[in-house]
Amino acid sequence: MSEKQSLNLTLKVWRQKSPKDKGQFETYSVSNISPDSSFLEMMDVLNEQLITEGKEPVAFDHDCREGICGMCSLYINGHAHGPDEDVTTCQLHMRKFKTGDTITIEPWRSAGFPVIKDLIVDRRAFDKIMAVGGFVSVNTGGVPDGNAIPISKAAADEAMDAASCIGCGACVASCKNGSAMLFVSAKVSQLALLPQGRIEAARRAKNMVAKMDELGFGNCTNTAACEAQCPKNVSIANIARLNREFLCAKLKD
Amino acid sequence: MANLFCSSIGKKLIMSISGLFLILFLLFHMSMNVVALISESGYNAICEFLGANWYALAATMVLAAGAVFHMVYAFVLFFNNRKARGSDAYAVTARPKHVEWASQNMLVLGITIGAFLILHLYHFWAKMQLVELQHMMGMHVSEEAMALATDGVHWIRHTFTSPINTILYVIALVAIWFHLTHGFWSALQTLGWNNLKWIKRWQTVSNVVATIICLGFAAVVVVYYIVSIM
Numbered sequence: 464m465s466e467k468q469s470l471n472l473t474l475k476v477w478r479q480k481s482p483k484d485k486g487q488f489e490t491y492s493v494s495n496i497s498p499d500s501s502f503l504e505m506m507d508v509l510n511e512q513l514i515t516e517g518k519e520p521v522a523f524d525h526d527c528r529e530g531i532c533g534m535c536s537l538y539i540n541g542h543a544h545g546p547d548e549d550v551t552t553c554q555l556h557m558r559k560f561k562t563g564d565t566i567t568i569e570p571w572r573s574a575g576f577p578v579i580k581d582l583i584v585d586r587r588a589f590d591k592i593m594a595v596g597g598f599v600s601v602n603t604g605g606v607p608d609g610n611a612i613p614i615s616k617a618a619a620d621e622a623m624d625a626a627s628c629i630g631c632g633a634c635v636a637s638c639k640n641g642s643a644m645l646f647v648s649a650k651v652s653q654l655a656l657l658p659q660g661r662i663e664a665a666r667r668a669k670n671m672v673a674k675m676d677e678l679g680f681g682n683c684t685n686t687a688a689c690e691a692q693c694p695k696n697v698s699i700a701n702i703a704r705l706n707r708e709f710l711c712a713k714l715k716d
Numbered sequence: 717m718a719n720l721f722c723s724s725i726g727k728k729l730i731m732s733i734s735g736l737f738l739i740l741f742l743l744f745h746m747s748m749n750v751v752a753l754i755s756e757s758g759y760n761a762i763c764e765f766l767g768a769n770w771y772a773l774a775a776t777m778v779l780a781a782g783a784v785f786h787m788v789y790a791f792v793l794f795f796n797n798r799k800a801r802g803s804d805a806y807a808v809t810a811r812p813k814h815v816e817w818a819s820q821n822m823l824v825l826g827i828t829i830g831a832f833l834i835l836h837l838y839h840f841w842a843k844m845q846l847v848e849l850q851h852m853m854g855m856h857v858s859e860e861a862m863a864l865a866t867d868g869v870h871w872i873r874h875t876f877t878s879p880i881n882t883i884l885y886v887i888a889l890v891a892i893w894f895h896l897t898h899g900f901w902s903a904l905q906t907l908g909w910n911n912l913k914w915i916k917r918w919q920t921v922s923n924v925v926a927t928i929i930c931l932g933f934a935a936v937v938v939v940y941y942i943v944s945i946m
Binding site for chain 1: 815
């Protein structure tokens with residue numbers, strides 16, 4: 464890599480000591496960033512620099528760094544997971560930026576996801592929603608025959624597409640209403656589309672929506688900003704399915 | 717079922733059904749207005765038919781209820797959503813590709829339409845059905861006002877000789893167009909009547925319905941204004 468290709472950037476990073484701290488932006492400069500590095504590797508470079516300077520490193524969530532765990536977040540220049548499409552922050556390459564750019568890095572912002580520290584937010588609300596219905600109950604006993612229940616290719620594909628949701632929360636972060644409908648609809652859909660999931664479908668839709676409302680997430684106004692910012696390209700068609708499942712379940716009560 | 721309307725989706729169901737009902741009304745209203753371009757006596761016959769009769773009054777009440785529900789729940793949902801968004805705003809925001817401008821500005825568009833509605837009711841309803849109603853209730857109404865109460869064409873001419881009114885109506889129609897392009901397919905999405913294939917189709921139908929409604933209304937406004945200055 465030639466010196467000419469490397470990036471010199473100004474970073475405006477949200478720093479917040481604790482959930483109750485007011486927080487503010489701090490400006491940092493990083494230089495010699497490889498365009499081939501990932502965004503999180505660039506954050507690592509920044510943190511190395513801060514540690515060397517005797518300063519507190521920036522706290523941010525990350526785990527697998529291959530786009531499947533849903534831990535990384537970051538609102539980069541007004542986009543959840545940055546300006547690239549269908550990728551998580553860990554898959555975002557620095558070649559998407561130009562030398563001299565100022566990059567603003569903020570945490571997910573929504574009442575449902577309070578900031579814990581710097582860029583880390585509390586996303587346990589999603590776990591609470593999953594706990595009330597995001598599963599299929601299975602009796603103990605012998606291993607069932609995998610091919611005993613036929614499932615059409617179309618249904619299996621659609622269920623898999625919904626199941627690609629990694630629960631990162633970009634949908635809530637990018638929604639002007641702080642709505643979790645894309646997440647909940649993906650989780651309801653991945654099971655509602657399969658015969659194994661149909662048994663608890665009505666109860667699942669009602670419980671998960673009730674929990675979502677209770678935790679203070681907003682109402683969907685179908686702007687589709689969630690779909691546009693979702694790193695897994697989960698479709699808002701799932702939201703229509705959730706509405707259908709929920710309304711049918713309520714009407715049957 | 718009992719607590720359906722307390723849930724987020726239940727509240728949106730009210731927005732959806734009242735919105736679809738108002739779209740049906742707009743289609744009817746637009747079709748009626750276009751008659752004024754074809755036959756002025758025909759248009760006045762419709763006005764007479766829709767005067768202060770029991771069926772027209774009942775329909776007006778249902779329509780008003782639909783509009784009030786739509787407006788009240790718009791604010792209920794708006795304040796819920798404001799709370800859910802949290803008090804900390806992003807320093808940098810960007811509208812992602814494929815996100816319609818109208819979808820993010822439905823409340824502003826709605827308030828614009830609501831303000832226009834007051835002007836529109838003053839221009840027409842207050843001079844027509846309200847006058848008949850006052851007469852029916854035994855209030856003093858001049859003979860001239862009563863004669864004009866079913867003369868819809870007179871009030872169209874009267875309103876659209878003014879360029880200011882013409883411009884205000886066209887601006888309102890643009891706001892209605894934007895509101896409907898998002899509102900129609902969004903209502904169907906909320907009802908759950910959508911899927912991967914139909915999203916694009918419903919969005920196209922939305923644009924077509926919004927365009928037909930607004931062009932129909934605008935044609936009457938513009939034609940009557942042009943005729944007035946010629």
